[in-house]
Amino acid sequence: MLTFDFYLDPALTTPVEAALQFVQDDAGPAAVDKVVWFGSRDATRQCLPDGGTDVLVQATGAGAGDVALATSAIDLESAVPGAALSLGAICYGGLENVIPIYLRVLDTSHTVGVRAVTITTNDLAEYLIE
Amino acid sequence: MSSFDAAFDTAFDSTPAVLPLATGVASFPAAISVVSPLVFSTGAGYIRWAATVLVGGVDVSSRLTGRIMIAAAESSPRVASFFVRPDSAAELAAYDSALVTIDVALFRTGQHASFRRFTGRVETVEFSPAERIAALSCRDGYNERPAACASAEEVESLFGGLATPCAKLVPWSDEEPDPQAYFEALLDTLPGFVALDASGVWRAEGWNIGTPLATFGPADIFDATLTLQRPSRADVPAAIVATLNHRYPRLHAATVGVTWADNVSRERRVIDGIPLAQKAMILSALEGADGWLIKGEANLVEPAAGAFVITIGGNITSQLIPLTTAQASCQSFSATLYRRWYQQVEVHYRVAIDMGGLSERDESISLAIESTFDAGAWESARPTRASAGLYQANPPPGYVQPTGYEGLPAPFPPDDTALDHHADITGGDLASAIKHVVARAVRTATAGRRQQTVSFERPFDPRFDLGDTLAVSAHGIAATGQLADFSDTLDLESGEIVTAMTLACPNGNSMATTFTATASAPGNTVAHDFTLAPLGNFVGAADDTPAVPYADGLQGFLFNVQPTADSAWPAQSTYDSGKPVYNTQFRVIMPEIPAPLRDPLEIEATITANVQIAGSGVTVTF
Numbered sequence: 001m002l003t004f005d006f007y008l009d010p011a012l013t014t015p016v017e018a019a020l021q022f023v024q025d026d027a028g029p030a031a032v033d034k035v036v037w038f039g040s041r042d043a044t045r046q047c048l049p050d051g052g053t054d055v056l057v058q059a060t061g062a063g064a065g066d067v068a069l070a071t072s073a074i075d076l077e078s079a080v081p082g083a084a085l086s087l088g089a090i091c092y093g094g095l096e097n098v099i100p101i102y103l104r105v106l107d108t109s110h111t112v113g114v115r116a117v118t119i120t121t122n123d124l125a126e127y128l129i130e
Numbered sequence: 131m132s133s134f135d136a137a138f139d140t141a142f143d144s145t146p147a148v149l150p151l152a153t154g155v156a157s158f159p160a161a162i163s164v165v166s167p168l169v170f171s172t173g174a175g176y177i178r179w180a181a182t183v184l185v186g187g188v189d190v191s192s193r194l195t196g197r198i199m200i201a202a203a204e205s206s207p208r209v210a211s212f213f214v215r216p217d218s219a220a221e222l223a224a225y226d227s228a229l230v231t232i233d234v235a236l237f238r239t240g241q242h243a244s245f246r247r248f249t250g251r252v253e254t255v256e257f258s259p260a261e262r263i264a265a266l267s268c269r270d271g272y273n274e275r276p277a278a279c280a281s282a283e284e285v286e287s288l289f290g291g292l293a294t295p296c297a298k299l300v301p302w303s304d305e306e307p308d309p310q311a312y313f314e315a316l317l318d319t320l321p322g323f324v325a326l327d328a329s330g331v332w333r334a335e336g337w338n339i340g341t342p343l344a345t346f347g348p349a350d351i352f353d354a355t356l357t358l359q360r361p362s363r364a365d366v367p368a369a370i371v372a373t374l375n376h377r378y379p380r381l382h383a384a385t386v387g388v389t390w391a392d393n394v395s396r397e398r399r400v401i402d403g404i405p406l407a408q409k410a411m412i413l414s415a416l417e418g419a420d421g422w423l424i425k426g427e428a429n430l431v432e433p434a435a436g437a438f439v440i441t442i443g444g445n446i447t448s449q450l451i452p453l454t455t456a457q458a459s460c461q462s463f464s465a466t467l468y469r470r471w472y473q474q475v476e477v478h479y480r481v482a483i484d485m486g487g488l489s490e491r492d493e494s495i496s497l498a499i500e501s502t503f504d505a506g507a508w509e510s511a512r513p514t515r516a517s518a519g520l521y522q523a524n525p526p527p528g529y530v531q532p533t534g535y536e537g538l539p540a541p542f543p544p545d546d547t548a549l550d551h552h553a554d555i556t557g558g559d560l561a562s563a564i565k566h567v568v569a570r571a572v573r574t575a576t577a578g579r580r581q582q583t584v585s586f587e588r589p590f591d592p593r594f595d596l597g598d599t600l601a602v603s604a605h606g607i608a609a610t611g612q613l614a615d616f617s618d619t620l621d622l623e624s625g626e627i628v629t630a631m632t633l634a635c636p637n638g639n640s641m642a643t644t645f646t647a648t649a650s651a652p653g654n655t656v657a658h659d660f661t662l663a664p665l666g667n668f669v670g671a672a673d674d675t676p677a678v679p680y681a682d683g684l685q686g687f688l689f690n691v692q693p694t695a696d697s698a699w700p701a702q703s704t705y706d707s708g709k710p711v712y713n714t715q716f717r718v719i720m721p722e723i724p725a726p727l728r729d730p731l732e733i734e735a736t737i738t739a740n741v742q743i744a745g746s747g748v749t750v751t752f
Contacts, residue, residue, distance in 0.1 A: 006158045009332045010287045013278035014271050016158035018184075018231045020329045021246035023593070024164045034331050038156070050153050063162040095284060105162055112166050112242045120157035125150035 002126050003040040004047045004091060006119065010098050012041045019116070024107035031106040033076065036119075038087065038101050043094030043129075050123040055091050057101060058084035058122075063115035068104040076102040092129065165243030169236040170591055178237040179590065179627050181620055183212060185252065185266070186228030188221065190214045194622055195263060200232060200248050202596055203615035204323030207272035210248040213263050222264060225255045230268045234592060234620065234627075245592040247618060249330035270326045276313035285312050290334035294319040296566035298499050298559045319569035321576060321643040325596050335597035337576055337634075337643040339612050339744040342601035343594065351586040355630070356605055358748060361581035366487030370578075372571035372737070374479040374563050375498040376651075379472040379505035381551050382727060383543040384658040385425065386720065388416070390665035390686055391462035392433070396440050396449045401699045403692030404669065406433060406451075406459035407716060415716040421469055422720045423513065426534035428465035432456050442699050468545070470538070471723060472505040474730040475550065479564055479649045481737035483575045486637075493578075495570050499563045503553035513537045548656035548727075560651060568647035568739050576643050576743050579636035584609045584748060590618060590627040600633055609748040611635035638745025647739040660721045670712035672704040679710055685719055688712040 008014040022032045038057070040047070049055050059067035059082065068079035071087070079085075079102075087099055103119070169177055181198055182191050196213040210232055216222040232248040250270035257264045279285045282302035286295055293316040300315040317324070322336035390412075394404050409430050416424050435456035438449045451459075485493075514537030521529065535542060543549035552560070584602050594600060594613055601610040611633030619628045665686035669675060672691040690711050694703040 002152045002154050002156055005156045008271070008326075008330050009275045009278075011275065011279045011284045013275055014330065016330075017229055018249045018330060019159035019161045019246070020331065021161045021163055021233075023245060024162060026164050026166050029164070034327075034329070036158070036331065045151070050150070059160075066162060067160070095280060103160070105160075107162055107164050109164060112164050114244050115162045115164070117160040117162060118157050119160055121155050123155055124153065126152045127148065127150055 002047070002124060003042045003045050003093065004038065004124060004126060005040070006101065007037045007039070010037050010095075010100070012037060012039055012095065012098060020103070022103075022105035024105065026107075026110050026112050029107045029110075031104050033073075033102060033104050035100050035102050037098050039091070039095070039098040040093035041095065043092075045093035045126055046129045047091050047124045047126045048089065050125040052122060054089055055087040055124060056084045056122040057087060057119065059117050059119055061115065061117040063105070063107070063109070063117045066105055066108050067117055067119070068106075069119075070102045070104075071099055073102055076104050079104065081106070161246075163244045163246075165245070166238075166241035167593070169238040169241045169243045170589070170593065171238070175238060177589075179620070179625075180235050180237075181622075182233040182235065183214070184229075184231045185214070186224050188224075193217070196622060198232065198620040198622070199617065201615070201617035202325065204325060204596055205317060206325070208248060208250065208270040208326055208328075210250065210268040211266065213265050215262055216257075216264050222255070222257060225252050225264065225266060228252045230266070234590070236590070246328045247592050248328060249326075270330060272326050275332055277310050279309040279313070280307065282312060285309050285316065288313065288324060288332060288334065289316055289320055292320055292322050292334055292336055293317070294562075294566045294569035296559075296562045298555065299497050299563050299566050319566055319573060321569070321572055321645070323596065327595055328592075333597070337580065337612065337744050338599075338641060339610060339638070339746065340599050340641050342599045342610050345601040345603055346586070346588060348604040351588045351602070351604060352628075353605070355585070355587035356602070356607060357585050358607055358609075358750065359581070359583045359585065361578060363487065363489040365578040365581040366485050367489045367493040367578075368487050369482040369484050369493070370571050370575045371480060371482045371494040372567045373494065373496040374567045374737075375496065376477045376479065376555070376560065376563075377498060377500040378475055378550060378552050378555065379503060379508075380475045380548050380654065380656070380731065381505070381508065381541065381543050382471050382473060382548045382656065382658065382723075383468065383545055384660050385466055385468045385545045386422070386660050386662050387464070387466055388662055388665065388718070389462070389464045392460070392687065393667050394669075396438055397442055398704070400440060400447070400449050401442060401697060401702045402669075402672065402704055403697060404689055405714070406455065407687045409458055409460045411716045412460050412463060415718045416465060416467065419467060419718050420720045420722075421471075422467040423469065425466040425468045426532060428463050430460045430463045433459050433461040443702055466534070467720065468534075469720075469723075470509055470543075471728065472509050473548070473728060474505075475733065476730065477652060477733045477735050479567075479735045479737050481568060481571070481647065481739045483571055483739075483741055485575055485578065493574065495567060495574065497563070497567050497570075499555060499559070501551075501553035501555045503551060505551075508539050511538050546658040548654055548658075550651070550654055552651075557651075561648070564649050564737055565647050568645055568737060568741075572643065572645045572741055572743075575741070576636065579638065579743060579745065580614065580634035582635050582637065582748060583614065583632050584611060584635050585630065585632045587628050587630045589629070590620070591629045591631075592618070594631075600631070602633065606751040607748065608751070609633060609635040610746055612744075635748045636743060636745035637747040638743040640742035640744050642742060643744045645739060645741045647737050649735055649737045652733050652735055656727070658727075662718075662721065665718065668712065671706060671709050673706040673709070674704065675706065675709035677709065682719075684712075685717050687716055689714050
């Protein structure tokens with residue numbers, strides 16, 4: 001089982017289990033930002049893409065096109081909604097290597113209701129750091 | 131020719147395959163809830179609502195009973211409680227520490243809104259077997275987050291840069307980490323609050339009061355629930371005084387030049403049997419001079435050895451000084467004596483934040499910062515033998531003359547001055563400590579003013595979270611404030627669904643709570659000018675010995691005339707048995723260190739601070 005996961009805090013104490021909710025006004029929505037953290041508390045681990053060149057994070061699901069991703073608040077300003085986010089070729093474990101994942105949701109459907117989104121990585125393979 | 135065909139290149143190399151420890155994807159769910167704000171209209175009509183409660187992934191919504199309560203407040207956990215009828219003993223057992231989410235959907239004709247209101251875990255389960263009802267109390271992960279941190283940086287990251295850490299005042303120990311205590315210490319400097327949102331995401335928000343997201347009028351709130359709470363006397367004193375006490379040693383260095391010369395004539399020395407001053411006696415006197423030390427070495431000049439012709443009473447005779455006697459004696463000397471001592475200095479950096487209150491209660495914050503420098507050891511250290519030079523004259527090329535301070539620990543204040551030695555407390559440390567103490571005062575001041583609150587209840591309104599700016603204009607109360615706490619009550623029996631809100635509406639002077647604080651360390655202009663009374667030659671038991679010598683003036687070589695009976699020249703003897711007889715000695719009394727240069731010193735210094743407290747207060751109209 002991967003030790004790399006998404007967490008609710010930079011200390012990687014609480015994995016994101018329940019759905020993060022982004023509330024949007026149907027007529028005049030305003031962007032809502034949240035931040036989660038990606039990493040592993042185990043400093044002996046590293047993860048690489050299991051195929052492909054980079055570790056990627058992307059939104060999938062009905063509302064994926066309204067989700068912008070970035071690794072910093074500054075980059076979030078220019079992030080393209082729906083685009084995958086690259087975390088680099090290798091992600092390292094340990095708290096000093098935690099990567100913040102900024103999410104910005106701005107609804108474009110203007111349709112009342114709940115749309116599920118999954119934030120997911122591509123296929124990863126986890127190794128010991130040698 | 132190679133043994134191998136060139137076609138067998140590196141592509142045919144084989145290395146042992148490294149198998150991954152695990153493979154898969156990491157993911158988490160999210161939901162975009164598009165809502166119609168019209169469901170919150172307080173116009174005529176009705177709304178319907180439904181709560182969706184998941185306990186350990188099991189939807190128990192249809193088995194809820196009684197009330198669902200959800201409450202949140204600044205810098206504390208969000209809590210929820212509800213009653214549920216478990217389907218089985220196994221399900222009841224599974225409630226322990228189970229993940230809980232509470233979503234609330236609102237329906238109005240043609241409108242719909244769904245909100246996450248709580249994410250946490252079951253804290254306690256109280257089961258009533260008679261009713262088959264379990265009362266679940268739940269709490270979010272607020273307390274667990276800081277406790278799980280493993281470094282100062284992790285704890286600091288929980289404050290989003292809004293706290294004011296100071297390693298010297300609030301140190302982190304890698305040997306005995308106490309993340310909870312470190313978290314609490316930083317929280318005391320936060321001009322804002324921390325909390326988890328409804329999805330469990332950690333937040334750090336400033337106490338900022340900007341443009342309200344909504345203004346509630348008389349039609350938006352339940353009339354009798356609107357209350358204005360003024361701060362108590364204890365919350366708003368006249369002023370909050372923040373003090374940083376900086377303790378450090380002031381290191382003094384003083385020098386005194388000392389000279390002496392034997393002025394007894396050869397004739398009198400022979401007639402009265404006056405001894406030559408001994409080198410050992412002089413060095414002993416200098417080395418024990420009340421805490422003063424010889425810088426380098428004293429320059430002792432020996433008397434000339436030999437036979438010296440003198441005339442006494444018309445008779446020609448001689449004074450004989452053997453070589454060994456001359457080598458043990460001193461004709462004159464010069465030396466520099468020095469002394470190092472420290473003075474404890476405590477600088478009180480202060481700032482007072484005017485609160486405008488009438489309470490005379492003293493609300494003060496006082497912290498101290500001190501270096502680990504051992505001033506006592508610095509003062510009591512003694513120089514090594516190496517401080518004495520090897521050569522009196524004609525040193526060989528390349529020889530470096532000692533300073534006289536060899537073996538003494540640093541620092542070395544320039545002679546006859548004082549050095550304020552902050553040691554391991556850098557300028558940056560001091561600036562950081564000043565900001566830390568002011569930050570604590572700002573938080574205390576702001577928290578006090580934020581005790582002015584406006585509370586009310588209105589139909590369930592989950593649009594707003596802690597920290598949002600809201601306004602009220604109803605029943606003669608006009609206020610804009612920050613949502614400081616709320617509680618939801620969802621009554622499954624009656625259908626009543628209410629949110630109670632408390633807005634912090636402090637009197638302030640800004641839209642954001644911020645501050646700047648600077649202070650300058652005081653310098654010193656200490657200049658020492660110690661002097662020593664001239665060292666002389668004092669003869670006792672002689673006819674020219676004062677009957678009452680001035681004791682304080684007796685510094686130098688003290689000796690006596692031998693009795694007339696022992697003199698080879700009794701007719702010329704100056705012996706007087708009635709005059710004071712001294713203890714033969716070389717007497718040096720060094721100047722005392724004046725109390726103002728020795729006693730602990732306290733200095734008042736001012737912190738220049740600019741404090742902005744967000745808020746516009748409350749207007750009451752009768």
